[in-house]
Amino acid sequence: MTVWDRPEPPARPVPLDRERIVAAAVALADEGGLAEVSLRKVAARLNAGPMRLYGFLATKEELFDLMVDEVKAEILPGAEEPPGDWREALRGIAHRTRRTALRHPWLADLLGGRPALGPNGLAVTEATLAALDGLADADTVLRATETVSAYTTGAIRREIAGLRAERDTGLTDREWQRASGSHVTRLLATGRFPALARFVHEAAEVDAETSFTTGLEWVLDAVAARLGEQPG
Known part of the structure; x- marks a missing residue:
């Protein structure tokens, strides 16, 4: 049973639910990275005992899953965005993923890996696959979306790593280049x-x-070239 399928316990004596727990965890991660996120620190921020959180979560990894799904809502296309072709759709998802990671740098550490099973993660996957659905066979569509995702994740991680290096050293890229010139x-x-x-x-x-x-x-x-090779 996943964390999304498990029922929540009664909210007493301190009003508590997964939404408040995840919001507190995201705030901690935004402030200090994933190293700052623990069930104890989340509970303290909510003025609740740490054991209370185990009624909602079995492990810290489940909390990370919930945090990722929470911020993936920021990657979904807005209702006001007009539908475009597959290229525009994938471009939009990639750029929104980058902007989300820049707002929440810890996300870069959790991108990739196993498929996201939360509602927002599944919605992002649905939007990604739907952009190419019908343009090629299922295997080609999966390889194409995996390729775009791999580039997006790798580029984001490299950029976030650079920002962390700038934060840790106190030197901008240009200053570091001058120092090592x-x-x-x-x-x-x-x-x-x-x-x-x-x-x-x-x-x-x-x-x-x-x-x-x-x-x-x-x-x-490259994806467009591969799609062009598919039988019409």
């Missing part, structure tokens, strides 16, 4: 890294959103 210059001068030297000197520097968008469009191009 003499070391890199010496290494490139040895001639041992000619390809790296060319890209360091010639490649344009772009911001994280531009990098994410460019890579996503290339992945969508």
Whole structure:
């Protein structure tokens, strides 16, 4: 039985329900990351005894599942958004996933892995598959959505890791590059890294959103090419 199937216990003596528990856990994670989330700390924030939470949750992993599902509501397309083609639908899901992870950086640590079974997670999966449904056979659609998801997750994790490094060191990327510039210059001068030297000197520097968008469009191009190979 999943956490979503399990009935909730009576809300007494302190009014308590899964919605309040998850909201408190998300707030703790937003403030300090997943390391700050424990049943004890969540209970303290709710002025309840830690044992009370075990009536709603069996493990901390269940709490993480509920937290992920809570914020996945932010990835769903809004009712006011007009329907578009498959490419626009997948693009929208990817960009909303990135924006959600930037608001809740801990989400990057929990993306991927086993399928999300909560109502919002299932709704995101439904919207993703529905975008390509009917355009190819089931296996091709699954591989296509997995590919887009793998790119999205990897790019988000890399960006979040960079933001954490900036927070931990107190240096922006540009400041870090200046601080390490003499070391890199010496290494490139040895001639041992000619390809790296060319890209360091010639490649344009772009911001994280531009990098994410460019890579996503290339992945969508690849999906479009694969769909074009399907028999009509």
